[in-house]
Amino acid sequence: MSRASRQKEILYVAYRDESLEEGISYALYLAGQMDAGLRIVLLSRNGFGGKFHNVMDAVAFAEASEHETARRMFAGEEDGDDAASIQSYLVERCSREGIKANVHIGLEGTVSVVQEFLKRKRIDLVLLSPAVTGSRNILNRLLRNSPRPVVTMSRGSDNDKMLAEGGTHS
Amino acid sequence: MQLKVLVAEDEDITRKHIMNTLRAEGYEAQGASNGLDAFKMVQSDGFDILIADVKMPRMDGMELLSRVKEISPDTAVIVVTGYGSISSAVDAMKKGAFDYLPKPFELDEMVLKVNKVRDQRMLKRENIALRAFLNIEKELSVIAESEGMKRVLEVIRSIQDSDCSVLLSGETGVGKSLLAKVIHFSSPRREGPFLSINCATFTEELLASELFGHEKGAFTGATAQKKGLMEIADGGTLYLDEVAEMPPNLQAKLLKAIEEKEFFRVGGTKPIKVDVRFIAATNQNIALAIARGSFRRDLYYRLNVMEVYIPPLRERRTDITPLSRYFLAKHLPRYRKNVKGFTNEALQILRNYSYPGNVRELENIIERAIILEKGAYITPESLPQMLKMFQIETLEPENVKPLDEVSREYVRTVVEMLGGNKAEAARLLGISRTSLWRMLKEQ
Numbered sequence: 147m148s149r150a151s152r153q154k155e156i157l158y159v160a161y162r163d164e165s166l167e168e169g170i171s172y173a174l175y176l177a178g179q180m181d182a183g184l185r186i187v188l189l190s191r192n193g194f195g196g197k198f199h200n201v202m203d204a205v206a207f208a209e210a211s212e213h214e215t216a217r218r219m220f221a222g223e224e225d226g227d228d229a230a231s232i233q234s235y236l237v238e239r240c241s242r243e244g245i246k247a248n249v250h251i252g253l254e255g256t257v258s259v260v261q262e263f264l265k266r267k268r269i270d271l272v273l274l275s276p277a278v279t280g281s282r283n284i285l286n287r288l289l290r291n292s293p294r295p296v297v298t299m300s301r302g303s304d305n306d307k308m309l310a311e312g313g314t315h316s
Numbered sequence: 317m318q319l320k321v322l323v324a325e326d327e328d329i330t331r332k333h334i335m336n337t338l339r340a341e342g343y344e345a346q347g348a349s350n351g352l353d354a355f356k357m358v359q360s361d362g363f364d365i366l367i368a369d370v371k372m373p374r375m376d377g378m379e380l381l382s383r384v385k386e387i388s389p390d391t392a393v394i395v396v397t398g399y400g401s402i403s404s405a406v407d408a409m410k411k412g413a414f415d416y417l418p419k420p421f422e423l424d425e426m427v428l429k430v431n432k433v434r435d436q437r438m439l440k441r442e443n444i445a446l447r448a449f450l451n452i453e454k455e456l457s458v459i460a461e462s463e464g465m466k467r468v469l470e471v472i473r474s475i476q477d478s479d480c481s482v483l484l485s486g487e488t489g490v491g492k493s494l495l496a497k498v499i500h501f502s503s504p505r506r507e508g509p510f511l512s513i514n515c516a517t518f519t520e521e522l523l524a525s526e527l528f529g530h531e532k533g534a535f536t537g538a539t540a541q542k543k544g545l546m547e548i549a550d551g552g553t554l555y556l557d558e559v560a561e562m563p564p565n566l567q568a569k570l571l572k573a574i575e576e577k578e579f580f581r582v583g584g585t586k587p588i589k590v591d592v593r594f595i596a597a598t599n600q601n602i603a604l605a606i607a608r609g610s611f612r613r614d615l616y617y618r619l620n621v622m623e624v625y626i627p628p629l630r631e632r633r634t635d636i637t638p639l640s641r642y643f644l645a646k647h648l649p650r651y652r653k654n655v656k657g658f659t660n661e662a663l664q665i666l667r668n669y670s671y672p673g674n675v676r677e678l679e680n681i682i683e684r685a686i687i688l689e690k691g692a693y694i695t696p697e698s699l700p701q702m703l704k705m706f707q708i709e710t711l712e713p714e715n716v717k718p719l720d721e722v723s724r725e726y727v728r729t730v731v732e733m734l735g736g737n738k739a740e741a742a743r744l745l746g747i748s749r750t751s752l753w754r755m756l757k758e759q
Contacts, residue, residue, distance in 0.1 A: 172702045179673040297672045300707045
């Protein structure tokens with residue numbers, strides 16, 4: 147019998163075209179605080195699954211044995227946007243901080259991808275990147291459907307303003 | 317408190333006399349006819365007291381004493397020395413024996429020495445229980461400033477004379493295990509053991525073995541009999557953390573054990589009777605787990621005679637300042653720093669943050685700040701950059717509120733925190749006073 151120690155897991159949801167460094171720094175901080183692993187899911191801002199012509203394009207490439215191109219299209223990769231390199235960068239970045247991480251590319255819309263993860267994996271907390279937090283519609287739908295707490299991040303906390311003031315002791 | 321005594325004596329008649337006398341005194345007594353067997357029994361079963369004759373085949377009493385002290389330092393060893401031998405008595409005491417009995421001895425004299433061990437054990441347990449309770453009381457007087465925590469403590473105080481099962485619910489890091497200890501140490505079972513297990517940490521087979529123990533040969537790798545936590549917790553409390561993660565098969569076994577107050581070791585055929593109080597904890601929505609069919613409703617009702625919900629730290633912001641000061645005092649001695657307190661700005665940042673990791677996260681932040689701080693007060697520079705870069709909010713899906721409402725509530729909290737100073741609140745929030753007035757007026 148082998149011991150399977152289950153670590154807590156944070157699902158970090160971000161868009162591939164946003165500044166990843168900004169949000170991932172907090173995700174890593176929080177994972178460290180909670181002694182948790184990270185499951186990072188990178189999404190295309192518009193999703194892929196719902197776009198019929200995109201699917202047809204990818205299928206056409208696949209039928210022409212252009213499998214790599216088809217795979218990239220299914221992964222929603224635009225020119226110069228290499229999902230594999232982003233994945234390996236994030237895994238390396240997390241392991242440098244001593245955080246165990248899995249990076250996934252989401253093909254569907256944000257809400258359905260998150261729901262799928264919550265259904266299949268034992269997620270303790272959902273963390274939304276600043277860009278995902280900014281989309282009210284998505285945020286409200288996620289909150290309606292998530293069985294776990296959802297942590298949102300918005301840029302520029304009010305604390306910055308406060309720090310400009312003089313200091314007193316307590 | 318029934319202590320287990322092992323009598324290691326090669327003379328059958330003497331051994332049986334000692335065992336019968338001890339059983340009549342209320343001890344659980346077992347025997348071994350040689351030192352090696354006695355050592356194996358201590359190794360596999362664990363004993364509170366060992367009475368060992370110096371002269372025995374296969375391993376003498378002195379070697380047995382040394383080896384038992386290596387594997388089970390808490391076992392009190394009474395060495396039976398031969399023929400008025402002072403030197404072997406002195407030698408035994410040097411090697412860590414609790415006491416010695418020179419041959420020939422009266423059975424009453426032996427009982428007195430065994431009772432001395434029992435009394436010392438009870439006193440030690442009472443002291444540990446009392447110390448633990450006093451420490452926890454001290455900690456709680458600090459933690460429970462908010463109305464939410466005061467309510468939690470009221471519930472806990474109301475059940476302190478009861479023996480009911482308790483289900484603690486709350487997010488990760490809110491302090492469920494600390495409260496479980498409070499419940500145990502303020503209960504009539506306080507002198508009994510308090511054991512805990514995290515149900516999410518083990519595979520199903522291992523969890524079964526940890527909870528119920530196993531017989532030798534029950535599965536590959538079970539080279540010796542092992543007692544489970546249920547058995548060891550007899551007379552005390554067993555804390556089942558993350559109980560909603562327990563596999564369904566084990567839930568059924570646990571339910572049966574709770575209902576019948578007896579269970580079988582893995583691979584065992586003999587029922588073992590126990591008297592254990594259960595405190596369970598979960599950070600999941602257990603109602604949802606029941607609805608999904610992953611948690612048994614009947615087990616939920618068994619464990620949930622009393623449910624205590626511990627609110628997350630963001631819902632009891634008035635606890636943040638006293639908790640910060642408490643953690644500062646707690647960790648300061650370890651780092652030999654001359655930190656006297658916090659700047660108001662640092663406290664403001666701490667109060668503004670929503671702590672997804674709850675109290676545990678706050679403690680980590682304070683400890684890190686102590687290490688980094690070079691001055692006499694914790695400043696914002698010693699706090700994690702993240703707390704200043706982002707506005708972090710933790711939202712609970714079950715009571716979703718529109719963002720506008722969340723904003724309004726946040727504004728109200730800030731105004732309250734500043735003692736009603738709206739101008740200061742508007743400045744801190746980075747909005748005009750007019751906007752603030754409008755937000756406060758909106759229903």
